[in-house]
Structure formats: structure tokens, C-alpha cells
Amino acid sequence: MNAPQIISLGCRMNIAESERMRAMLAGEHNLVVVNSCAVTGEALRQTRQAIRRARRDHPTARLMVTGCAAEIDRDTIGAMEEVDGLIANAAKLDPRSWNVAGEAAPLAPARTRAFVAVQNGCDHACTFCVIPQGRGQSRSLPVTAVLREIETHLAVGAQEIVLTGVDLTSWGHDLPGTPGLGVLVEAILAAFPSFPRLRLSSVDGVEIDPALFDLLAHETRVMPHLHLSLQHGADLILKRMKRRHARADAVELVSRLKALRPGIAVGADIIAGFPTEDAAHHAQNLSIIDELGIVHAHVFPFSPRPGTPAARMPQLAREVIKARAADLRTRAADTRAAWLQSLVGETLPVLAERDGTGYAPNYARVALPDGTAAGSIVNVTVREVREGLLV
Template sequence: MSNSDTVTPEVISLGCRLNIAESERMKAMLADAGDVVVVNSCAVTSEAVRQTRQAIRKARRSRPNARLIVTGCAADIERDQIANMPEVDGLIANASKLDPRSWNVPLPVAPPPPTRTRAFIAVQNGCDHACTFCVIPQGRGTSRSMTIEGVLREVEHHLALGAREVVLTGVDVTSWGHDLPNTPPLGDLVGAVLKTFPELDRLRMSSLDGIEIDPNLFELFASETRLMPHLHLSLQHGHDLILKRMKRRHSRNDAVALVHDLKARRPDLAIGADLIAGFPTETDDHHAANLSIIEELDIVHGHIFPYSPRPGTPAARMPQVERGIIKARAAELRQAVAQRRTQWLDGLVGEILPVLSERDGTGYAPNYARVDLPKDTPAGAMVDIEIRSIEGGLLR
């Protein structure tokens, strides 16, 4: 790849927080690569693949002379489909995208400076589980963990560059440590980060598998104020039979008990969850259980995914629900989350919340509520904001 003084490489990130973290590393790696556009793709659903294709076409229109490279999960899982797009100049395997040799750039590459006030650190990659709906292990491989020492080095680097919040992310974060000597639990890593860096204002966790939250991590969530009161669960469904057919390892009662016990210790804990609408064999009763768990767990940050069959997965061979029914059920789930979220935001009016400002004029409270900030608030500032109203889903 040739250098250029007139063009800047661009990395377009789709999908999960892990992709965001990896995109930051690629931006640093390709800083002198010239007229290059990289689409760091997602393939978690058929809609994600559609958005990847859309991003590729848009990138080609905006940078007609650039070398356009696709990496990420879709580059592996939908390899032929993506490679055959006329806009695409090449693909780089997901497992190789952070290797400078794949891009023909010099070694070594320093960790990137954060482009946001929050630094995303990928502490784990891959997955050893076999959920029947999920194609991600095909694109990410088996679970691999960064050592505690490696994580601490990255946190130190980002703090030196001014990050106020660190987000620990991965494909299956709660499996962190399973492949390391003595199989340390995730709570050991979180505790080490908090202990080593008392100057760290905020530590936030990305999506977690509730059944694998170890006692140390539970205690930190319950009592450590620098660990943000925001727990996003990889829940997927609210009915035990569907969870079993998904090959999930938790039951509905497991999730309810976890949230009940944590909120008893930390009432301000905000719960998020991933929920799938219209999984194969889902009946009206199963859907009703999915709806009811939103209220029972008090889910205020909901990610709703209409089920779509993914290539090579067991669920794709199960009896499918009609697409129109899936769409309608997804809409009902989104409406239920929106209603619960509005009630939650209403309850925050009158409170004074510490908000970490972003570059776009908004910021996040500890509970991940988004707040519209005064226009003169500098990015990266931690400001106490009295909440007076809600407008457009933002606290003001």
C-alpha cells in the first residue's frame, strides 16, 4: 500500500464494541497507508450483512479511487458474497486484521490513541459456546484472552492519553480467563484494573453472560462506585423452552435472580439486554414470556433482534416463524422497551448526574442514560448536570 500526503485512510466500523476497539487499532496501523478504505464488517444477522453491503457501496461512492478492503465477520462468514461485489478490492480474514503483515505496514504498531472520551479495550475474542442461532464463532474462532498484564498496559496507555472511561469488551467477555493459566475469573481482571489505576474515573463492562458472573465480579458490581451501574445481559429470550432450543446455559429464573440480587445491593443499576424475536418454533405464549421479562428485569437498554437464519447454524434447520410475525413481534418488544425506558428516564428528572461529555455535544451518565449538554461543554469533561426534562430520548 502506497503512502499519500493528500488522503487519509478511513476505517468504517459496523456491529459490536469489539469491532470498535479493533477499528481503533487498525486506524493507527494504517495511518500512513494512503488512499485506503476499510470496512470492518458484521454478520451477526442477515440485516447486519445487508448493512455491511450498504456501507461498502456508500464507501465506494464517496472514495471512488481508494483501495477498498473488507474485513470483520462478514469477510469470513459471507466471503463469496462480499468478494463478488464490484466495489471490493480485497478481503482480509478476521483473524488477521490486527496483524500489520496483512496490510504490508511496518512492525511494531503502537496502541492507538482513543478517538472518543471512552477507550474500548478488547480483553477477549472468539467464543467456545455453540448457541444454535449464532454464526459468530465461524468468524471469530475459539475464545482467546488477553493476560491481565496486557490489559493493564493498554489501560495505562489510554489513561496517559486522557481517557476518562474504559470499556472492557469482547465476543464473550465472561469467558475471559478460561484459556489462561489457573483459569482466573473475570472478576480478577476487573479488580486488578480498579486496584492498579485509582485515577481511573469509570470502568464499564460490555455485554455479559449472566450465568458466568463470578462472585468477585458480582461484589464489584454491587459495591464499587467506579464500576458503572450498567449491566447489559446476553439474555436472548424470556422463555425456558426457547432458551433451551437456543442452547443457552441460563434459565429465566437465573436471570431474574441475578438482577434481583444485584439491585437489592445497588438500586441504581440500569439493566440492558439482547432479545431475539421470532426464534424458530416460538409460539404466542413464548413471545408473551419474552415481553414480560422486560418488565420483570426492568430492562431500560434493550437491543431487539428479529431472528434471521444464519448459514450453517442448527436453528436455520428448525421450523421457522413467518417473517411478518417476526417483524410484528420485534416491534412489540421494541415498544415495550421504549415504554419502560421512558418511565425510567422520567424518574431521573430532578436528579443531579455526573456526565462524561462526548464530542457530539452529548454525554453519558453512569447508568448509560444519554444527556444533552450545554453547548460550551468540552469533550472529555466530567460535569454534574441537573436533569430538568426529556426530549427526543435525551435527558436535558
């Protein structure tokens, strides 16, 4: 193995950090790094599975594990016979942790989109979440550092920048003057006036500041795609999760945005089968998909994490959780199918990936004609929907 293999699990934050590690470790040979996730019990299971698979595929490689599972479940992961060592989550982007030279410029991106982590950690205490234990308190990358990193990605051909973070919309709360995320987005757009596409990863709706709202509503270079860290559609369950929004807050936010930018596509994270959830709560979870028009749904069956308050609450039976997750996925798939069908006949500017598909501004995936150059933005008229892709 002539180049290190980075296996990234979990969130877009991990994807962004994996790309930086890939550049930093480019000169290392026979190295496998598993950048792990521990957000749920299922995520931990998948991390352990990935470690075992990596060892089978690379029996002589040095296998290192970092990420949230290596922090939160350090004893469990460290005891696996396949693992040669652990790197603390907070130290994984420090060259000294790997005994390599200093900062490295990004490699030519594996994707035509570059994920830029502008914030890390979380100051909130959602009852189901262990991520603050793995990531620590919220920390923001200063504007100048963000611009410098984006410049390096643009220099190697990235056509779209995706801003990401553990709690992205808390960016700036720890910086002088406590700027909102809108300030950062405005600075990026001003610094790179010819740069075509900026996308936000998951956001907390109650933290969207007025400047950011205005950009989402009116700025064409900010993609019309809002992914909400929603989690549930029932107010009582949101309260038991210790979320800071009510159902009505999400409905109002999306209604205001759609009134100003009708084509904006809404995504959301939704948890099925949270402790104490009854049939009425589940019905509200289903109906929020319809009310918000959620077309990019990430449905998570609840999985208790030891040490969290939710793990001590009355649990639902696994078969009930599984059935409710299936209900949510079916409802979301129906909503998405209708949305995709509504795009037939439209002409969309699509950023071509290397696999023959690409993404429209609204994050719809499009099958592209043979020979479309990766990294190009091409106008495509949609003729049909086939197997979940616009054609």
C-alpha cells in the same frame, strides 16, 4: 483522502478493533477498510450496503474488507466488484497483513471512552449464531497486556474504559489458573487508582464470578450498568437456542444486584420471532422486559443464518417476526421512558462527548450545556426528558 477511513459495523468488539486498526494504518493514504459483521442475515445485507456506499464515496480508494463477514461469507464478499481484497478476521490486527510497520500507539480517541477488547472468540454453540465460525475459539488477553493497552488509552485522554469481547465473561478460562473476569477488573482498578470509570459491555449472566458480582454491586468506579446477553424470556426458547441460563437465573441475578445497588441500569439483547416461538413465548419475552426493568434493550428480529441449527427449525413468517419485534421495542421504549422520567431532579456525573451530549454512569444519555468540554466529567442536575435525552 489523507488518512484511512475505517467503517465499523456490528459489535463493540469491532469498534475496539477498528480503533486499533486506525492507529496501525495511520500512515496509509487512500485506503478504506470495512470491518464487517455477519451475526445475522440482515447484518450481512448491511455489510454489502456499506461496501457499495464506500465505493461510491471513494471511487479511487483501495477498499479492503475484514471482520466476520469477510471470514464466514468470504466467497460472497470477495466476489463483489467493489472489493479490492479481504483480510482474515484473525489477522486484521497483525501489521504484516497490511504491509505496515509494527505496533502503533492509539491515536487520540474519537470518543472520550476507549473500547478495549480483552477476549476474542467463543466456545459455545448457540443454535442461531455463526460468530464462532468467524472468530474461532475463546482467547483471552493476559492481564499485563490489558493493563498496557489501557495505559496507552489513558495517556491520550480517555476517561472511561469499556471492556469488550465476543464472550466477555469467558475471559480467563484459557489462562493459567482459569481466573474469572473479576480478577481482571480488580487488577485494572488496582493498577490505575485515579482512573474514574470502567464499564463492561455485554455479559453472560451465568458466567459472572463472585468477585465480579461483588464489584458490580459495590465498586463505584465500575459503572452501574449491566448489559445481559439474555436473548429470550421463555425457557423453552432458551433451551432451543442452547443458551445456558433459564429465565429464573436472569431474574435472580438482577434482583440480587438491585438489592445491593438500587441504581443499576439493566440492558439486554432480545431476539424476536425465534423459530417455533408461539404467542405464549412472545408474551414471556415481553414480560421479561418488565420483570428485569430493562431500560437499554437491543431488539433483534430473528434472521436465519445458513449453516446454523436454527436455520433448519420451523420458521415464523417474516410479518409475524416484524410485528413481534415492534411489540418488544414498544414495551422497551415505554420502560425506558418511565426510567428516564424517574431521573428528573437527580444530579449525575456525566462524561461529555464531542457532540454536545454525554453518558451518565447508568448509561443514560444527557444533553449538556453549550461549551461543555469533551472529555470532562461534569455534575448535571436533570430538569426534564426531551426526545429520549435527559436535559
